[in-house]
Amino acid sequence: DTGVSQDPRHKITKRGQNVTFRCDPISEHNRLYWYRQTLGQGPEFLTYFQNEAQLEKSRLLSDRFSAERPKGSFSTLEIQRTEQGDSAMYLCASSLAPGVRDTYEQYFGPGTRLTVT
Amino acid sequence: AQRVTQPEKLLSVFKGAPVELKCNYSYSGSPELFWYVQYSRQRLQLLLRHISRESIKGFTADLNKGETSFHLKKPFAQEEDSAMYYCALSGGSQGNLIFGKGTKLSVKP
Numbered sequence: 659d660t661g662v663s664q665d666p667r668h669k670i671t672k673r674g675q676n677v678t679f680r681c682d683p684i685s686e687h688n689r690l691y692w693y694r695q696t697l698g699q700g701p702e703f704l705t706y707f708q709n710e711a712q713l714e715k716s717r718l719l720s721d722r723f724s725a726e727r728p729k730g731s732f733s734t735l736e737i738q739r740t741e742q743g744d745s746a747m748y749l750c751a752s753s754l755a756p757g758v759r760d761t762y763e764q765y766f767g768p769g770t771r772l773t774v775t
Numbered sequence: 776a777q778r779v780t781q782p783e784k785l786l787s788v789f790k791g792a793p794v795e796l797k798c799n800y801s802y803s804g805s806p807e808l809f810w811y812v813q814y815s816r817q818r819l820q821l822l823l824r825h826i827s828r829e830s831i832k833g834f835t836a837d838l839n840k841g842e843t844s845f846h847l848k849k850p851f852a853q854e855e856d857s858a859m860y861y862c863a864l865s866g867g868s869q870g871n872l873i874f875g876k877g878t879k880l881s882v883k884p
Contacts, residue, residue: 661818662818689870691870691871691872693872698784698876699876699877700779700861700863700874700875700876700877701819701861701872701874702874703871703872703873706870706871714871749819751872753870763821763824764821764870764872765820765821766811766818766819766820767818768818769818
């Protein structure tokens with residue numbers, strides 16, 4: 659296991675199109691997080707899963723965004739009807755759940771850079 | 776409100792000089808504080824966390840609850856320290872991180 663992976667690494671789409679990103683976490687990690695990072699900003703939390711359950715969603719996650727983690731392993735983040743303001747780096751991170759060693763250490767993927775034209 | 780403030784967007788020092796990257800936080804409970812680093816063309820990675828109290832690559836950070844600060848320090852900067860540094864906090868059982876905007880450290884030869 660070489661760490662968290664994300665696919666694709668880059669995505670260019672036209673406004674109004676739907677896009678889907680995939681994240682594969684470290685295999686033994688049961689928590690999976692999605693963040694968004696825009697230019698000049700730090701990553702901002704979007705949502706997280708513990709196993710297959712989506713436990714929290716940020717107010718940043720509009721109803722055009724949906725995330726799934728169907729079998730508690732990989733996760734997908736879909737953006738419907740993309741807008742230019744969605745252009746950002748989308749980061750995925752994984753960790754063990756609380757109560758286990760390295761409780762809050764999150765391991766990040768390389769990110770998917772989305773450009774909406 | 777939960778917030779992390781990194782007042783410097785860019786910090787430029789010469790090799791061998793001391794460096795201090797500032798981080799202040801706002802959180803009502805007892806947060807866990809972290810420093811993450813992103814080298815050029817690499818992913819975000821954990822540098823250190825306050826509860827482990829260890830020194831990584833010569834960097835240390837002390838949590839000062841009175842001043843709500845978690846400044847990152849290194850006595851002698853190296854060129855390979857040039858990177859983007861993010862301070863982050865985690866509070867509550869959900870564990871999501873709240874990041875500052877980051878400070879770009881440039882170490883000149």
